[in-house]
Amino acid sequence: xxxxxxxxxxxxxxxxxxxxxxxxxxxxxxxxxxxxxxxxxxxxxxxxxxxxxxxxxxxxxxxxxxxxxxxxxxxxxxxxxxxxxx
Numbered sequence: 021x022x023x024x025x026x027x028x029x030x031x032x033x034x035x036x037x038x039x040x041x042x043x044x045x046x047x048x049x050x051x052x053x054x055x056x057x058x059x060x061x062x063x064x065x066x067x068x069x070x071x072x073x074x075x076x077x078x079x080x081x082x083x084x085x086x087x088x089x090x091x092x093x094x095x096x097x098x099x100x101x102x103x104x105x106x
Contacts, residue, residue, distance in 0.1 A: 021047050029091035040087045056087050
């Protein structure tokens with residue numbers, strides 16, 4: 021079996037609009053997803069229903085904060101480093 025966790029950041033107009041999507045995948049089947057546009061974890065399959073409820077109770081605030089701590093940080097990072105080298 022393979023368990024995968026994927027975090028994806030989508031940017032519109034630079035950092036004016038950031039969408040963060042987290043996918044939990046087990047054996048090539050996505051079972052839970054967090055979408056910052058929705059604002060909570062949602063079950064993709066029946067297998068993920070109880071996990072989505074648990075993640076919403078335990079990790080929701082942290083995951084919502086990842087829009088800034090992960091996405092915005094990674095977007096601005098390379099630009100900052102490039103300007104420092106000049």
